[in-house]
Amino acid sequence: MNRNGQCDIEIEAKLGDETAKDKLTIRTDTHATPVAKPTCPKTAKVNTIVQLDGSRSEDHRGFRRGYTWQWKQTAGPKAQLASNELPDPIFFPTEPGTYTFELVFSSPIRSSKPATCTVVVTP
Numbered sequence: 001m002n003r004n005g006q007c008d009i010e011i012e013a014k015l016g017d018e019t020a021k022d023k024l025t026i027r028t029d030t031h032a033t034p035v036a037k038p039t040c041p042k043t044a045k046v047n048t049i050v051q052l053d054g055s056r057s058e059d060h061r062g063f064r065r066g067y068t069w070q071w072k073q074t075a076g077p078k079a080q081l082a083s084n085e086l087p088d089p090i091f092f093p094t095e096p097g098t099y100t101f102e103l104v105f106s107s108p109i110r111s112s113k114p115a116t117c118t119v120v121v122t123p
Contacts, residue, residue, distance in 0.1 A: 033110050034059040034067070038103040040117035046093055050119055055087040057105035057112065066108040074116065075100035093121040 009024045037056040044050045054069045071084040076099035081089040093099060099119045105112040 032060045034105045034107050034112040036103045036105040036112040036115040038071075038101065038115050038117040040101065040119045043120050043122060044093060046096055046121055046123050049090050049092055050099075050121070051088055051090045052081075052101055052103075052117065053088050054103045054105060057087070057103070059105075059107050068106045070104045070106070072102050073099065074102045075118075077121075093119075096121050096123050 007026045009026070011022045011024060013020045035058050036054065037058065039053045039056065041050060052071065054071070057067075057069065059067065069085060069087045071081055071089055073079055073081070077093070077095045077097040079091040079093055079099055081091050081101075083089050091099075097120075099121060100116055101118075102114045102116050103112075104114050
């Protein structure tokens with residue numbers, strides 16, 4: 001499959017002295033936009049590890065090589081993600097509040113629309 005989403009297959013069939021050849025071209029939709037699907041625990045306690053999950057994000061073309069996850073916090077008390085480029089980063093909330101995170105999932109060609117998830121942290 002080339003970068004434009006096209007694959008050419010040549011077919012040759014022989015029967016006795018006769019040979020038939022044909023060419024088949026398969027095209028995929030290279031303009032399909034990936035979809036970010038973040039999930040967070042609904043609730044968590046202060047001073048516990050909280051794990052976000054973007055592993056269910058998808059690209060309708062089915063390819064998984066070269067994809068990236070980009071997380072950022074958009075609301076709530078300040079939290080530091082252990083890594084904002086993993087599908088499943090963790091953070092350690094030190095105060096109660098409602099923490100909101102945004103995920104953008106990208107293929108080598110396109111990026112998803114941002115999607116969010118929220119964790120309510122209690123004492």
